[in-house]
Amino acid sequence: MPESLTGAQLLCRLLREQGVDLMFGYPGGAIMPFYHALPEFPELRHVLMRHEQAAAHAADGYARASGRPGVCVATSGPGATNLVTGLATAQMDSSPVVAITGQVPRAMIGRDAFQETDIIGITLPITKHSVAINDVTELAPKLRDAFAIATTGRPGPVLIDIPKDVQNQKIDWSEGASPAVSLNGKHGPTPTGVAALQEAARLIAEAERPLLMVGHGVILARAYDAVLALAEKTDIPVITTLLGISAFPESHRLHLGMPGMHGEVHVNRAIQHADLIIGIGLRFDDRVTGNTAGFAPRARIIHIELDPSEIGKNVPVALGLVGDARDLTSRLSALVASRRCDAWHQEILGFTRARSESYRGELSPEGILSGIRDVSGPDCTVVSDVGQHQMWVAKLYPYNTRNSHITSGGLGTMGFAVPAAIGVHFARPDRPVWAISGDGGFQMNMQEIATMVQEKIPVKMAIFNNGYLGMVRQWQQFFHGRRYSATPIWSPDYVRLAEAYGIAGYRVEHARQIEEAVARALRDPGPALVEFVIEQEANVFPMIPPGATLSDPIESEPAPLASP
Amino acid sequence: MTSSAAYSICVGLEDEFLAFNRLVGVVRRRNLAIESLSIGSGQEAGVARVTIVVRADEGAVDRLVRQLRKVIGVRGAAAEPEASVACRELALIRVRTTGRYAEVLDTAGRFGATVLEESRDEALLEVTGPGPMVLSLIRALEPFGVIDVARSGIVAVSRPGTTSAGFETRSISDVESERYQSVLTLRDD
Numbered sequence: 045m046p047e048s049l050t051g052a053q054l055l056c057r058l059l060r061e062q063g064v065d066l067m068f069g070y071p072g073g074a075i076m077p078f079y080h081a082l083p084e085f086p087e088l089r090h091v092l093m094r095h096e097q098a099a100a101h102a103a104d105g106y107a108r109a110s111g112r113p114g115v116c117v118a119t120s121g122p123g124a125t126n127l128v129t130g131l132a133t134a135q136m137d138s139s140p141v142v143a144i145t146g147q148v149p150r151a152m153i154g155r156d157a158f159q160e161t162d163i164i165g166i167t168l169p170i171t172k173h174s175v176a177i178n179d180v181t182e183l184a185p186k187l188r189d190a191f192a193i194a195t196t197g198r199p200g201p202v203l204i205d206i207p208k209d210v211q212n213q214k215i216d217w218s219e220g221a222s223p224a225v226s227l228n229g230k231h232g233p234t235p236t237g238v239a240a241l242q243e244a245a246r247l248i249a250e251a252e253r254p255l256l257m258v259g260h261g262v263i264l265a266r267a268y269d270a271v272l273a274l275a276e277k278t279d280i281p282v283i284t285t286l287l288g289i290s291a292f293p294e295s296h297r298l299h300l301g302m303p304g305m306h307g308e309v310h311v312n313r314a315i316q317h318a319d320l321i322i323g324i325g326l327r328f329d330d331r332v333t334g335n336t337a338g339f340a341p342r343a344r345i346i347h348i349e350l351d352p353s354e355i356g357k358n359v360p361v362a363l364g365l366v367g368d369a370r371d372l373t374s375r376l377s378a379l380v381a382s383r384r385c386d387a388w389h390q391e392i393l394g395f396t397r398a399r400s401e402s403y404r405g406e407l408s409p410e411g412i413l414s415g416i417r418d419v420s421g422p423d424c425t426v427v428s429d430v431g432q433h434q435m436w437v438a439k440l441y442p443y444n445t446r447n448s449h450i451t452s453g454g455l456g457t458m459g460f461a462v463p464a465a466i467g468v469h470f471a472r473p474d475r476p477v478w479a480i481s482g483d484g485g486f487q488m489n490m491q492e493i494a495t496m497v498q499e500k501i502p503v504k505m506a507i508f509n510n511g512y513l514g515m516v517r518q519w520q521q522f523f524h525g526r527r528y529s530a531t532p533i534w535s536p537d538y539v540r541l542a543e544a545y546g547i548a549g550y551r552v553e554h555a556r557q558i559e560e561a562v563a564r565a566l567r568d569p570g571p572a573l574v575e576f577v578i579e580q581e582a583n584v585f586p587m588i589p590p591g592a593t594l595s596d597p598i599e600s601e602p603a604p605l606a607s608p
Numbered sequence: 609m610t611s612s613a614a615y616s617i618c619v620g621l622e623d624e625f626l627a628f629n630r631l632v633g634v635v636r637r638r639n640l641a642i643e644s645l646s647i648g649s650g651q652e653a654g655v656a657r658v659t660i661v662v663r664a665d666e667g668a669v670d671r672l673v674r675q676l677r678k679v680i681g682v683r684g685a686a687a688e689p690e691a692s693v694a695c696r697e698l699a700l701i702r703v704r705t706t707g708r709y710a711e712v713l714d715t716a717g718r719f720g721a722t723v724l725e726e727s728r729d730e731a732l733l734e735v736t737g738p739g740p741m742v743l744s745l746i747r748a749l750e751p752f753g754v755i756d757v758a759r760s761g762i763v764a765v766s767r768p769g770t771t772s773a774g775f776e777t778r779s780i781s782d783v784e785s786e787r788y789q790s791v792l793t794l795r796d797d
């Protein structure tokens with residue numbers, strides 16, 4: 045016997061059907077029917093954020109940490125437009141976020157109604173898919189499609205726009221009447237032939253200086269074991285890209301480090317000397333390759349990648365293998381001959397340079413991060429923001445737990461860490477989560493402390509405070525004649541800010557204070573904040589200047605400018 | 609670096625405005641030189657046929673086609689160099705005939721254009737042909753006074769006897785797995 049439901053009630057039922065039990069959102073006029081229905085579904089937990097951008101980042105953080113789709117909800121107009129940065133972040137990093145927006149009633153669309161925006165038009169280029177629901181009968185098929193599209197193949201964000209009157213429309217609904225989702229062959233398994241894998245195995249056997257380069261795709265496909273097996277069987281050193289960090293244990297003898305603009309010298313030198321690079325689940329981003337004309341000049345590239353449009357997009361490849369990273373890597377691993385790379389390891393060892401940091405104070409990024417690591421333990425997830433601290437967090441923290449490093453890589457979204465960490469907490473409620481930001485990025489979304497307090501979310505926040513937008517300042521120092529234009533940035537008193545929110549706050553100015561502050565923050569049952577007052581003009585080294593190749597890093601402080 | 613040439617890209621599109629919007633977005637943000645873009649029906653009911661004529665190097669065209677195949681709502685996409693497709697465009701041209709009717713008709717006749725309608729001082733011509741020919745007719749009519757022109761944009765199909773049968777309708781995975789088998793030899797130096 046069919047029951048009569050409103051579109052809003054049906055939406056809640058469908059979210060449950062899709063396995064959703066959590067969403068991050070913010071109510072408003074055009075989404076009110078949904079919020080009216082929500083209390084009838086206590087199994088759907090709603091976290092009220094302080095800004096819709098944060099809702100999208102929280103859904104993204106949840107998705108990255110759990111591997112399940114993250115859901116965010118916003119009203120029409122400004123609510124929907126505030127999601128945009130979060131959706132673009134998810135799109136660039138292939139994160140399965142489902143955004144639900146209210147829209148003005150159908151009869152008002154196109155009349156510049158109050159809080160009307162064409163959010164479908166706005167989000168088309170920054171989502172994997174966006175869809176408008178024009179009648180309640182479209183809701184079930186389109187919502188199921190949306191979840192399937194977000195989570196299958198290369199994941200990505202999907203936006204569903206639902207006019208207010210469609211949320212109120214009645215529909216006769218019979219549970220279980222759910223035809224299979226048709227994706228029109230877009231996401232079918234990709235049977236890469238055995239011939240191509242054999243060719244890859246042959247190239248690996250022939251190579252003298254092979255490298256494995258591991259990206260986010262390995263985490264998304266949970267190809268950890270397959271990659272480990274391939275590396276160990278072939279003795280090939282492993283490089284992890286920014287989003288590939290924590291896909292391969294850093295304590296492993298084969299792990300080299302991060303490549304690219306701020307990659308260690310020996311990692312980039314290894315790339316420049318390699319005769320074979322096996323890239324798994326990455327897009328050879330410009331921050332990884334430097335100037336592509338001089339990238340890995342001696343290497344042939346085998347590219348294992350789910351998205352066929354990535355193969356050959358940024359760098360020419362000798363062999364492209366399209367498919368699931370776990371499946372292809374384990375099949376390749378079975379085919380390759382066991383081998384050693386002793387001479388190559390020795391050669392790479394010779395590329396290693398002593399770490400050159402420009403650090404003058406005693407409170408070093410390395411000291412802070414090892415303090416956080418020692419106190420928080422290996423279960424901890426580190427969510428970083430964007431800028432200098434992001435590079436320190438990527439390079440100086442030993443990631444040995446799978447998927448324990450989460451950051452905005454492709455879009456480089458400042459303000460990501462704090463809200464994303466909220467999402468990560470819900471995916472890993474029993475494990476510590478640190479949101480590490482600079483003083484710039486923290487101030488972009490620090491309003492979310494209120495969300496943590498209201499929802500009792502024990503995220504620990506670390507702020508690397510140097511009084512500058514540090515990465516931009518570094519570029520100004522190196523490439524713009526030290527003209528520090530608009531980069532000095534004032535901060536409030538973070539300890540008193542914490543106090544105002546009713547949470548624990550600590551200021552660390554000396555290395556000896558790190559351990560106690562971190563331990564007390566961690567022991568506190570609620571959210572807590574630790575400000576680290578660091579050297580103002582510290583730089584991230586090495587650095588490949590924009591436009592240069594990986595062979596030409598800046599390894600130490602440039603000479604001071606001659607006085608005029 | 610290959611030099612740029614004209615390619616016809618045929619796309620099968622599920623009959624949906626949004627899908628067309630997405631397709632245009634993918635083309636637009638690549639900053640390619642679009643010479644023509646048309647949308648109409650193809651062989652299969654409910655699947656629109658889009659023809660994009662673009663001048664670009666082979667790599668850029670290949671990347672565009674692969675990005676287009678990813679778009680939800682795109683059934684298939686394929687690019688063909690100009691020489692392997694037959695291209696036609698239709699144009700309707702309103703032209704002044706005052707005192708020069710015979711000359712206008714003669715000019716039209718040389719391009720195979722026909723008179724659809726006429727009034728005392730005007731004729732409405734219809735012409736079908738390759739894009740450059742259509743343009744030549746318009747130029748030739750300009751001295752008489754062209755009042756209005758509507759061009760359909762180019763539609764293209766691969767020539768009889770060629771292996772390609774329009775845009776790829778097979779699943780993406782079939783196409784890609786075949787493609788990358790062939791990439792095997794690409795840099796095998």
